[in-house]
Amino acid sequence: MSIFSVSKKRVLVTGGAGFLGFHLCKKLLEKGYEVLAIDNFFSGFRDNIIELQKFPSFEFVRMDVKSKMNFKLDLIFNLACPASPVHYQKDPVETLTTCIQGAINVLNLANDNNATVFQASTSEVYGDPKVHPQTENYWGNVNPIGHRACYDEGKRCAETLFFDYHRQFNTKIKVARIFNTYGPRMSLDDGRVISNFISQAIKGEKISIYGNGEQTRSFCYVDDLVDGIINLTLSTSPLVGPVNLGNPEEIKIIDIAKKIIELTKSTSKISFHSLPMDDPVQRNPDISLAKDKLSWKPIITLDSGLLKTIDFFKSVIDKKR
Numbered sequence: 345m346s347i348f349s350v351s352k353k354r355v356l357v358t359g360g361a362g363f364l365g366f367h368l369c370k371k372l373l374e375k376g377y378e379v380l381a382i383d384n385f386f387s388g389f390r391d392n393i394i395e396l397q398k399f400p401s402f403e404f405v406r407m408d409v410k411s412k413m414n415f416k417l418d419l420i421f422n423l424a425c426p427a428s429p430v431h432y433q434k435d436p437v438e439t440l441t442t443c444i445q446g447a448i449n450v451l452n453l454a455n456d457n458n459a460t461v462f463q464a465s466t467s468e469v470y471g472d473p474k475v476h477p478q479t480e481n482y483w484g485n486v487n488p489i490g491h492r493a494c495y496d497e498g499k500r501c502a503e504t505l506f507f508d509y510h511r512q513f514n515t516k517i518k519v520a521r522i523f524n525t526y527g528p529r530m531s532l533d534d535g536r537v538i539s540n541f542i543s544q545a546i547k548g549e550k551i552s553i554y555g556n557g558e559q560t561r562s563f564c565y566v567d568d569l570v571d572g573i574i575n576l577t578l579s580t581s582p583l584v585g586p587v588n589l590g591n592p593e594e595i596k597i598i599d600i601a602k603k604i605i606e607l608t609k610s611t612s613k614i615s616f617h618s619l620p621m622d623d624p625v626q627r628n629p630d631i632s633l634a635k636d637k638l639s640w641k642p643i644i645t646l647d648s649g650l651l652k653t654i655d656f657f658k659s660v661i662d663k664k665r
């Protein structure tokens with residue numbers, strides 16, 4: 345028996361012009377949902393919306409998730425928030441208020457509609473983790489006054505709001521802690537490690553490693569992640585989360601640099617730079633909960649995901665030349 349409900353539904357995706365928002369909207373449209381996306385283009389792109397407008401069941405409204413919303417819908421996916429450190433540190437107060445006021449607005453909207461609301465939380469709630477791999481019952485190690493705090497604490501407070509609304513008002517919530525995700529349509533200049541390294545390698549520029557490159561991350565291909573988000577949100581299981589979604593294959597940053605040089609057949613050399621403040625030393629999701637309760641696990645290998653991403657970056661860079 346399927347664990348998913350099947351009726352056609354009207355869905356709101358906040359942050360629909362962003363990297364994950366684009367892929368989520370596309371997958372929902374392909375599944376036959378009516379999708380309304382909102383975005384203020386803080387870190388998203390009009391091109392993503394233009395591509396989605398090819399689907400007759402897609403609508404877009406340019407608006408801020410901090411503004412009060414009044415839509416009729418069945419499901420909400422709250423993704424609106426810059427995700428790359430470069431973007432979220434550009435205007436930290438804006439990032440923090442987007443996390444908090446955005447969460448309050450989508451939760452109230454969910455209550456008005458008796459709708460389920462999904463929250464895109466993050467592995468950053470674990471900060472620089474002292475428990476490894478990270479399990480959902482670990483409370484984290486976050487510096488509340490550091491440069492990453494606007495995002496980390498914003499997302500932690502959003503989780504608090506989600507669980508308080510759930511306990512206090514019976515709001516139907518689903519919360520995923522998303523680990524580093526990559527793939528086509530990442531922005532070339534968003535400062536994240538995969539996008540930086542691939543564009544540097546294709547252009548033959550030096551690969552910029554922060555610190556000594558011994559820090560680790562675990563990278564999930566976007567299609568796997570989107571499947572996990574949809575599984576969790578549509579699941580009729582009583583699981584509300586938080587649930588880790590990510591790929592448990594852990595890799596050192598120096599090794600990802602070498603891999604990207606090899607896969608792009610680049611002549612780029614490596615350069616070392618200072619490590620940003622509070623940069624987590626290690627990160628790896630324990631995904632036992634998602635495996636057990638959602639029968640979800642990533643299936644795309646790092647090499648094949650990187651090759652797809654490299655193809656996308658090459659086409660964008662070629663167009664610009």
Ligand code: NAD
Pocket residue numbers: 358359360361362363364365382383384385386387388389407408409410422423424425426427428431442464465466467521522523524525526
């Ligand atoms: P992104 O920056 O590409 O997309 C975020 C989108 O939200 C952008 O289109 C941006 O313009 C929009 N936005 C920002 N502030 C807004 C506001 N106030 N009102 C309306 N729209 C606003 O980032 P992404 O990688 O697609 O991340 C999407 C979500 O997933 C974020 O909430 C992020 O915290 C979460 N997440 C992403 C990752 C990852 O590796 N990509 C990891 C953990 C969590």
Ligand code: UDP
Pocket residue numbers: 428429524535536537538540541552553554555559561597619620623624
């Ligand atoms: N990083 C790097 N060079 C870059 C960009 C990032 O060495 O050009 C490092 C960064 O310091 C961090 C890791 O790669 O240790 C992942 O960085 P990213 O910004 O992609 O994600 P996050 O730190 O939020 O996990």
